[in-house]
Amino acid sequence: MGVLSGVKIVEMVGMGPGPFCGMLLADLGADVIAVERPAEDAGGPRPWSICSRGKRSIVLDMKKPGAVDTFLDLIDGADVLIEGNRPGVMERLGIGPDVCLARRPSLVYGRMTGWGQYGPLSKAAAHDANYIALSGALWIATQPGQPPEAPPTILGDIAGGALYLTVGILAGILRARKDGTGQVIDAAMVDGSAHLLNLLVSFLPIEYDLSIANTRPGALGRHFDRTYVCSDGEWIVLQAMEPQFYTELIRRLGLDHDGRFAENQRQNPSVWGPLGEELAALFKTKTRAEWNELLEGTDTCFAPVLSMPEAAVHPHMVARDVYRTVDGVLQATAAPRFSATPSPELTSVPALGAHTTDILSELGHNDDRIESLRRSGALGSP
Ligand SMILES: CC(=O)SCCNC(=O)CCNC(=O)[C@H](O)C(C)(C)COP(=O)(O)OP(=O)(O)OC[C@H]1O[C@@H](n2cnc3c(N)ncnc32)[C@H](O)[C@@H]1OP(=O)(O)O
Known part of the structure; x- marks a missing residue:
């Protein structure tokens, strides 16, 4: 059900925008398998997360024997991979683009970061506000006499990050279905949040000179705006x-x-x-x-x-049925709306690793192999 029914996505669960992109695609009906870290590694039990809704959850500790092979088995059947680690992490784990695209040439390898895969800052830790500060977007969000402030996560993580990754993934799928070409998508919040400014910038020459220090659109203080x-x-x-x-x-x-x-x-x-x-x-x-x-x-x-x-x-x-409460948590329903292929109904968020055994069985792992992964710790603590 849903417009993306039949599209297979493997998501290496990270922070913020990657899981949001996975949720958006799951909302539209894609089969999203969330590869999650064991609870003990991820810093205790997973917090309730709306971004996990509509996905299936498998626990794989990628640093334990057998986990990388199992991950690559998942990639064999996938249209898309989503990951949001610091550049270099996937390569160190042995599941970087070269390995995955050699295994699955049509794969759309979606990489979500703040600074991007290259550039002087690419390896530095940061968050939403840091990225939008560097792109120029935070400067725009300033009211007269007030400190620069943008709504948390919305401009960087989501608008400049997750949504651009989603567009890239959908475009990548179209290309892969046309001629089998897979590729890496480098979705960086600095790129996306800068790109978001183009509409505003196209209004600006009428009233502003962007070269003037301290002239911010928000600082205009128009009484009707x-x-x-x-x-x-x-x-x-x-x-x-x-x-x-x-x-x-x-x-x-x-x-x-x-x-x-x-x-x-x-x-x-x-x-x-x-x-x-x-x-x-x-x-x-x-x-x-x-x-x-x-x-x-x-x-x-x-x-x-x-x-x-x-x-x-x-x-x-x-x-418009924009909000629903599921399991006691208020959340927005899927967007946008499709006339012929409506999005699936919202369901409960799966428990961490709830589908581990089912997914391994689908990959053709027999009981012995599953048991061996369990013993190696690759599936987390029992
Ligand atoms: C609110 C917000 O702004 S959210 C947006 C935050 N920024 C981003 O997402 C941008 C891209 N990501 C990053 O820059 C970084 O991931 C940060 C800064 C968010 C977090 O930094 P870190 O916690 O140091 O994570 P980093 O991505 O470097 O590494 C993740 C580690 O987890 C390990 N890991 C990830 N998944 C698994 C797994 N399933 N099993 C085992 N290990 C795993 C990786 O191997 C890596 O270990 P290593 O450092 O030994 O190689």
Whole structure:
């Protein structure tokens, strides 16, 4: 079931974006086998992870006898490998691209890192915020007088990382199915998060000079393109950037007779600060629900700023079935939507190694071989 039904993916479970990419592909119906480290190596029992949903879990300690051979048996039947280790780790384990592609020439070998497979920083430890700082994306996410801050993981790990790896994998599968060509995909968060800036940069020459230090898009403080706090301490956001939407916003706020808010003043940076202060005072006079009542669903480019639990019960999100609670954990359902091949229903996250024996049997391992792997410790502690 699902548009990727029949696509076989082996995921060497790492941190963050790799597992997210695996989840996305499993959401779309791919058969994703998660190769996990034994619990004792991975620092104790695996935390509950939404990113494991829809996958099958096998434990393989790659440093124990027999594990590499078993891993390569998995690769023999795979369309895709996902890994997110530091560059060089897979090669040291004996399962680098040369070995895997020699074994399976059509394999799409997806490598997820922050800095990329090469470059002076490629071997250094880092996380999401470090990568987006270097790419220029964090600089963009700065409000006037505030420290640079982006929502954790969303811009680097996911948008700049996992989603670009996913696109690369899908493109790689298309190519492999055309003529059998497999290849390595080097998906780096520095590349992806820089690429994400292209839309914004294409707007910028109208209003900004990127060469000017401290000129940040967020620092513009346009009164029609920012957040405001309401009387109950909750927030709303406006982004009424086009003349017709700006005019509608000002009309609905009852300010259309005040020439200072006139549409022809919209592109005048000298009024943005003072008008923003006036709107800030205005929005503090009603609750978020009251502003919602007035503005939601109109052409004013308005939305309330919701927490995840609030978003889950918003009528629009409910109508689209965006959030579900599975095993007591609120999580977003699969995206995007397919008309002919809907994504599989969400299921419980498998226990660590829950499918180890089934997967080994599918590979043709007989009981003796499975027992020998168990004795060597390759399958983790019993
Ligand atoms: C919130 C976020 O930002 S998540 C994004 C974090 N960044 C990335 O994912 C970028 C790419 N990854 C990395 O740079 C690194 O993996 C880091 C910095 C995240 C973590 O660094 P480390 O914990 O030192 O892990 P690293 O990838 O170097 O090595 C993993 C080790 O686990 C071992 N390992 C991995 N899977 C297995 C397995 N199934 N069985 C046995 N050993 C395993 C590897 O062999 C390696 O051991 P080695 O160092 O002896 O060669």
